[in-house]
Amino acid sequence: MAKANGAGTNGSASDGMQVTFLEAIKQAMFEEMERDPAVILIGEDVGVYGGAFKTSEGLLERFGWERVIDTPISESAIIGAACGMSYCGLRPICEMQFIDFIVCAFNQITNFVAKGHYLWNAPAPMVIRGPSGGGVHGGPFHSANPEMYFVHTPGLKVIYPSTPYDAKGLLKAAVRDNNPVLFFEHKFLYRRIKGEVPAGDYTVPIGKAVVRREGKHLTILSYAAMMHTSLEAAEALAKEGIEAEVIDLRTLLPLDEETILTSVKKTNKCLVVHEDTKTGGIAGEIAAILCEKAFGDLDGPLMRVTSLDTPVPYAPTLEEHFLPNAKKVFAAAKELARY
Amino acid sequence: MKKELTRQQYLDLYYYMRLNRAVEDMMVKLFRQNKIVGGLYSSLGQEAISVGTAYALEKKDWLAPMIRNIGALLVKGVRPRDIFMQHMAKYDSPTKGKDGTSHFGDLDVLHIVSPISMLGDLIPVMTGVAMAGRYLGQKTVAMTWIGDGGSSTGVFHEGLNFAAVQKAPFVLILENNLWAYSTPVRKQVPLENLADRAKAYGIESYIVDGNDVVAVYSTAKEAVERARAGEGPILIEAKSFRRLGHAQHDAAEYVPKEMRAYWEARDPIALYEKFLSSEKLLDAQGKKEVEQKIDTLLAAEREFAENSPMPPAELAETGVYCTGDGCHKIRAKWERPIAEVTPPRSSVKAVWTVPGFGSGKGSGGANAPIHFGDTKPAEDVAGNGTRSAKGGKPAGKTPAKVAPKKIVKAAPAGASRKARR
Numbered sequence: 001m002a003k004a005n006g007a008g009t010n011g012s013a014s015d016g017m018q019v020t021f022l023e024a025i026k027q028a029m030f031e032e033m034e035r036d037p038a039v040i041l042i043g044e045d046v047g048v049y050g051g052a053f054k055t056s057e058g059l060l061e062r063f064g065w066e067r068v069i070d071t072p073i074s075e076s077a078i079i080g081a082a083c084g085m086s087y088c089g090l091r092p093i094c095e096m097q098f099i100d101f102i103v104c105a106f107n108q109i110t111n112f113v114a115k116g117h118y119l120w121n122a123p124a125p126m127v128i129r130g131p132s133g134g135g136v137h138g139g140p141f142h143s144a145n146p147e148m149y150f151v152h153t154p155g156l157k158v159i160y161p162s163t164p165y166d167a168k169g170l171l172k173a174a175v176r177d178n179n180p181v182l183f184f185e186h187k188f189l190y191r192r193i194k195g196e197v198p199a200g201d202y203t204v205p206i207g208k209a210v211v212r213r214e215g216k217h218l219t220i221l222s223y224a225a226m227m228h229t230s231l232e233a234a235e236a237l238a239k240e241g242i243e244a245e246v247i248d249l250r251t252l253l254p255l256d257e258e259t260i261l262t263s264v265k266k267t268n269k270c271l272v273v274h275e276d277t278k279t280g281g282i283a284g285e286i287a288a289i290l291c292e293k294a295f296g297d298l299d300g301p302l303m304r305v306t307s308l309d310t311p312v313p314y315a316p317t318l319e320e321h322f323l324p325n326a327k328k329v330f331a332a333a334k335e336l337a338r339y
Numbered sequence: 340m341k342k343e344l345t346r347q348q349y350l351d352l353y354y355y356m357r358l359n360r361a362v363e364d365m366m367v368k369l370f371r372q373n374k375i376v377g378g379l380y381s382s383l384g385q386e387a388i389s390v391g392t393a394y395a396l397e398k399k400d401w402l403a404p405m406i407r408n409i410g411a412l413l414v415k416g417v418r419p420r421d422i423f424m425q426h427m428a429k430y431d432s433p434t435k436g437k438d439g440t441s442h443f444g445d446l447d448v449l450h451i452v453s454p455i456s457m458l459g460d461l462i463p464v465m466t467g468v469a470m471a472g473r474y475l476g477q478k479t480v481a482m483t484w485i486g487d488g489g490s491s492t493g494v495f496h497e498g499l500n501f502a503a504v505q506k507a508p509f510v511l512i513l514e515n516n517l518w519a520y521s522t523p524v525r526k527q528v529p530l531e532n533l534a535d536r537a538k539a540y541g542i543e544s545y546i547v548d549g550n551d552v553v554a555v556y557s558t559a560k561e562a563v564e565r566a567r568a569g570e571g572p573i574l575i576e577a578k579s580f581r582r583l584g585h586a587q588h589d590a591a592e593y594v595p596k597e598m599r600a601y602w603e604a605r606d607p608i609a610l611y612e613k614f615l616s617s618e619k620l621l622d623a624q625g626k627k628e629v630e631q632k633i634d635t636l637l638a639a640e641r642e643f644a645e646n647s648p649m650p651p652a653e654l655a656e657t658g659v660y661c662t663g664d665g666c667h668k669i670r671a672k673w674e675r676p677i678a679e680v681t682p683p684r685s686s687v688k689a690v691w692t693v694p695g696f697g698s699g700k701g702s703g704g705a706n707a708p709i710h711f712g713d714t715k716p717a718e719d720v721a722g723n724g725t726r727s728a729k730g731g732k733p734a735g736k737t738p739a740k741v742a743p744k745k746i747v748k749a750a751p752a753g754a755s756r757k758a759r760r
Contacts, residue, residue, distance in 0.1 A: 037680050038671040040474070048689050064685035066474055072504060074497035077463040081501060084467025087446050088475065089671030092467075108494070111455050112464060119438045120453040122446055123661040125669055154659045178661035178669055 019197050022190040024164035025055050025129075028171035029093060031201065033063050036091065039175055042069040042082055043095030052097045053131055053190060075104035079128065083113050083180075086124040091175055096130030099184060100144040113180045114155030127174045129183035132160075133225055133275055134312050134323055136188055143312040143319075145224075145276040150182050151253045151285075157206055158253040160184040162227035164195035166250055169204030177206060186224040186275075193228070209256035211263065215243035217337050218269035218300075221260060221286060223249040226273045226324060233329035242337045244271075252282055260286065261294055268299040269336050273329050278306040300339030305332045343557065349620050352390060352552050354629055356608050359386040359410035361633045362419050365641060366426055370587055374645070376428040377439045382407035384550070384582035385516055387607035388484075390414055391555030392512050392575070395563045396482060401468045403452035403461045403483040404441045407514070407581075411484070412441060416449050419637055423644035431643075436650035437658075450479075458489030462498025462511065466572075469507040476675025480566050482559075484512045488519020490536070491527050499572065503540040506571035510562045513574060514549065516581035521593045534576035542572050549579030550607040553614070579607075 019027065033039045041056055041063075047070040050057030060068040071078050075096065082092035096102045102109070109128065116122035134143035150156050157179055161167040167185065174181035212227065213234050222230040227248045234244040245263050249256065264270045270290060272283035283304035290302055305324045313319055344352075363381055370379045382389060389410030393402060396415070404411050409422060424432035425439055433443035434453075444453035452468060454461055465481040472479035485495060490513055502509045513533050517524050530536070537544030543565070547558045555577055562573040580602035584591035615621035661667050678684055 034682070037673075037677050048691055050689075058689075060687065060689040062682050062686055064680065064687045066680055067685060069505075072497075072501055074463075074501055076460070076494045077466070077497040077501035080460060080463025080494065080498060081467030081470060084452070084464040084469075084481075085471040085474075086467075087452060087464075088468055088471035089669055090471050090474070091669075107457050108460055108463070111457055112460050115455070116453070117661050118658045120434050120443050121658070121667075122444060122453065123667045123669060125661075157660075178663060178667055 016196060016199050018194045019164050020191050021164045021167055021185070021193050021195075022053065022055055024168040024195070024197055025171060025185060026057065026059075027197065028168040028175075029056065029059060030062070032091075032093075032172055032175040033059065033067065035201075036175075037067075038089060039091045039093065040067045040069065040085070041093045041095065042071060042078055042085075044071055044073055044078070044097045046070060046095050051095060053187065055131075055185075056095065075101050076108045079105040079108040079113065082126045082128075083108070083116075083124050086126045086180075087122060091125045091127075093127045093129060093175060096128065098138075098142050098144075099130040099132035099146060100141050102128065102130065102146060102182075103149070106149070109150070109156070109180070109182075110153045114153045116155075117179070118155055123178045124180045125178045127171070127181050127183055129171070129174075129185060131187035131190070132184045133186040133188055134307075134319060135225065137314065137316055137319060138187075138312075139314040140311040145184075145274075145307075147182070147184055147252055148276060148280055148282065151282065155180070156253060157181040157251065158184070159206060159251050160186070160224045161204075161250055162186070162189065162224050162248050164193065164197055166204050166210075166248075168197055169202050170206065170250065172201075173203040173206050176203065181206070184224065188225045189228075204250070207251045207254045207256055209247050209249045209251070209259040211245060211259070212248050213244065213246040215245035216267055217242050218244050218271060218333060219260075219263040219267045220244050220246045220271045220273060220329070220333065221249060221283075222246065222273040223252065223282075224275065226275050229324060229326050230273045230329055232326040233333060236326065236330050237333055237337075240334070242333065244333055249282070255282075255285070255289075257289055257293070260289070264290060264294050265297045268297055269339065270298070270302050271329070271333055271336050272302065272304045272306075273324055274304075274306050275324060276306060277309050278304065279309050281306050300336050303332050303336050305329050344553065346620060348394075348556075349553075349615060349618075350625075352394060352556060353611060353615060353621065354633075355390040355394065355410060355414050356386045356552060356611065357629055358413050358419070358633055358636075359390060360608060361637055362409060362413065362422055365637055366423065367587070369423065369427065369641075375426045377426070378586040378588065379426065380406045380440065380586050381581075381583040382409060384602060384606060385514065385579045386410050387552035387555050387611070388512065388514050388549045388577045388579060391552045392482065392484075392510075392559040392577070394556050395559035396480065399450065399477065400479050400563070401450040401452065401465065401472070401481040403444070403454055403465050403468075403481075405454055405458075405461075405484045405486065405489075405514070406441055407486075407516075408484050409441060412451065415451060417445075417451070418640065420640040420643045423641060424647055427644055427647075428649065429644060429647035430650040430654075431647040435654060437654075452483075457492075457494075459485060459492030459494035459498065461485075462495055463501060464498075466498055466502040466505065466507045466509050469502070469509040469566075469572075470505055471671075473508055474680070475671055475673055477672065478567060478674075480508045480510060480563050482510045482512065482563070484514050486519060487513070487515040487517065487524045487533060488522065488527055490533060491519075499536075499540050499542075499574070502572040503542045506569065508566040508569070509572040510559065510566050511572065511574050512559070513576045514579065515576055516549075516579050517598075518581045518585075518591075518594065520585040520589070521591075532576060534574055537574040540572075540574075542574060543570065544574040544576065546576045546578065549577035550602075550605050550610060552607055552611050 393411035
């Protein structure tokens with residue numbers, strides 16, 4: 001992964017430039033706020049400070065105090081207020097300083113925000129975004145991958161991108177969506193990867209996976225930081241003659257079953273790689289879908305490489321052991337390929 | 340009760356209180372006939388609060404009811420049939436049978452936000468509604484209610500504090516009916532007056548006799564106009580009593596007899612009738628006319644509700660997501676120039692400014708500026724050394740006098756991490 005500088009200045013015009021994951025997110029917010037005055041940003045330290053990771057740097061300067069709102073440390077108030085704003089036609093973007101803190105607003109999200117459209121025809125067009133994931137030694141409360149709490153909640157959409165292009169395009173799509181969208185930003189990727197982002201306005205459709213690498217021997221399904229790990233493993237596998245097809249799920253809810261099934265029906269083998277812990281992770285759901293819809297196509301068991309079923313430990317030695325890596329993915333894929 | 344309203348306003352308040360009670364009386368009948376699907380909650384004895392507060396709102400204002408605010412819904416323009424059908428889970432109900440009780444709303448016309456059963460969650464939501472109204476230049480006020488029990492929730496604090504910080508045009512009615520299910524208010528809050536909490540949020544508050552509808556209305560009216568004028572959120576504690584159990588199933592035998600007797604003698608409708616009669620605003624004939632009007636209305640509304648079908652089973656599968664513009668056209672209704680909130684006019688210098696900072700004023704007392712960088716430098720930096728060794732704190736903390744504003748923690752590789760909590 002290319003080591004990149006910190007985020008550059010704000011400004012939407014990137015002329016097909018290489019930008020960091022973080023810069024892509026900043027551009028998305030900047031451009032959406034520029035495009036639509038109904039878009040506002042609300043969160044802890046998002047204004048004067050520009051966000052704990054500087055994802056909102058420069059937004060207050062450009063859009064002012066009414067549109068970039070620094071809040072008290074009150075996640076339920078952030079989500080609740082954004083929900084109320086969305087009822088009045090605004091499209092708030094809520095930042096959770098670290099996504100770990102999203103659970104402080106769990107009730108507000110799962111009971112208020114998510115159920116409104118189903119129960120009383122009240123759409124809540126809002127985005128809840130924040131830095132997630134491990135690998136940066138953030139410890140048990142600054143490294144979480146809490147996506148599955150919300151994938152289990154009808155009424156929400158859940159996005160977890162892996163490239164700057166997708167991060168920008170999906171965040172813009174999320175802002176324009178009429179539903180509450182959770183947008184997870186893997187903080188390990190923030191400044192470590194760069195990617196091409198086109199100059200003009202574009203969106204990436206929510207609910208569509210993408211094939212990152214074509215292959216015929218097995219399918220590796222992954223997302224976010226583990227997508228890069230999976231690609232790394234796929235390169236190593238290729239040297240041994242095993243061609244893995246790597247699919248980036250991008251959106252976890254709704255899940256793109258079609259892309260998954262098409263690939264697995266071709267390769268007949270499926271390995272799911274995620275940084276989330278094992279029990280209750282998306283791999284289990286995918287296993288169920290494959291059993292229901294592609295049982296006859298499988299030539300081997302669904303395998304998974306995930307984090308351990310523990311909290312995220314702090315010490316680098318412990319965290320490294322906790323997290324999946326290319327070596328673990330390689331070993332599992334090799335085993336699966338033998339079937 | 341002081342006379343200060345127009346004749347029509349006095350009579351409106353009476354009508355809605357009577358309608359509130361009649362609607363609930365009818366639902367008790369429906370409940371006993373097994374026509375109500377779930378629980379049935381009562382606001383018997385608290386009608387003056389729902390009616391008096393909601394009557395202080397303008398049509399464009401927003402409200403979000405709690406379970407005992409049927410009266411507020413009626414004042415805002417909800418038809419009794421909708422309330423009946425909600426409870427009966429009928430297809431023509433506002434939620435088409437997907438939810439019951441007062442759990443419904445109307446974003447487009449009536450400006451009502453639906454509650455959820457988790458108490459307190461409406462407070463930040465209505466704060467957001469209030470902030471959005473201000474942002475869009477609509478000059479609207481948002482109002483919601485909370486019970487003495489609901490005031491114990493964490494989100495009550497988060498919401499009210501945020502509303503206070505934002506100076507949101509928001510009015511919170513703290514309906515103190517002395518009982519949270521079976522738990523008396525003293526076991527919820529160790530305060531004589533729950534309105535005292537307002538002081539801690541730095542906001543204004545009122546205490547009002549919740550069984551005096553004119554007092555409730557006048558207080559709410561003042562609060563609503565102050566909030567609309569930009570004075571920030573206002574808390575009103577309305578003191579009353581929950582005359583029935585938590586819901587129909589609860590006989591409320593835990594309530595002392597004397598307490599019940601005291602409040603039953605202070606029935607808000609009976610008290611108001613006495614006042615109206617003494618002020619010559621209502622005579623026996625007038626009272627009879629109101630009763631007849633309500634009877635006729637509710638008979639028709641009930642018939643409509645009873646004739647509505649149950650929702651078709653497949654409806655359960657629909658409506659989880661908004662499918663786009665064909666489903667909902669979401670458009671902010673701007674009542675101020677958009678240029679005010681778009682660049683270049685929206686652009687600001689992104690720094691905190693502190694009134695009084697740097698002006699050389701004394702730092703003590705109520706008018707002291709909030710301290711940013713103007714505290715005295717640490718006097719004994721060396722003294723920290725001992726503590727470091729013992730307490731295991733990192734040594735070599737940057738002395739404040741050297742660089743008071745540059746105490747920056749080294750960021751871990753690849754990510755700036757902010758210490759929190």
